[in-house]
Amino acid sequence: HYYWARLATSKTPEEQEIAKQTGLFFPNQTGRGTHINISGAGVVKSAPNQSNAVKFLEYLVSPEAQKIIVQGNNEYPVISEASLSPVVTKLGQFKSDSVNVSTYGENNPEAVELMDRVGWK
Numbered sequence: 001h002y003y004w005a006r007l008a009t010s011k012t013p014e015e016q017e018i019a020k021q022t023g024l025f026f027p028n029q030t031g032r033g034t035h036i037n038i039s040g041a042g043v044v045k046s047a048p049n050q051s052n053a054v055k056f057l058e059y060l061v062s063p064e065a066q067k068i069i070v071q072g073n074n075e076y077p078v079i080s081e082a083s084l085s086p087v088v089t090k091l092g093q094f095k096s097d098s099v100n101v102s103t104y105g106e107n108n109p110e111a112v113e114l115m116d117r118v119g120w121k
Helices: 002-008 013-021 048-058 063-073 085-093 100-120
Strands: none
Touching: 002 013, 002 085, 048 063
16 A cells, blocks of 8 residues: 555656556455554564663654654554554555464464475465
8 A cells, every 4th residue: 555655645747647547455344354564673682782772662653753654654553643644544444354463473384385385486
């Protein structure tokens, strides 16, 4: 969605035209919901400045930082206090897939085996 939103809000008329001729579709809205990408961050045990690293992570989920991320990249916020960008607001709400993302790692060996078996590269 953020790539489409970037086109829709572009200063380039050609890019705006692409957005006008296309649209977004959130699949599985009557079922499990649509997949969402996630981003994660952490601090390694051997980090030389763990205290400031933790402060930075805390800042990233602050209303101030979320506003920058949401408005600058048309992302959905991770906190409810942050408002959507105007173009994302126009997209409306969607039902996200509620699968626990920790299962991705748990299922990885079986998924790789399946991909190998069918020759997917």
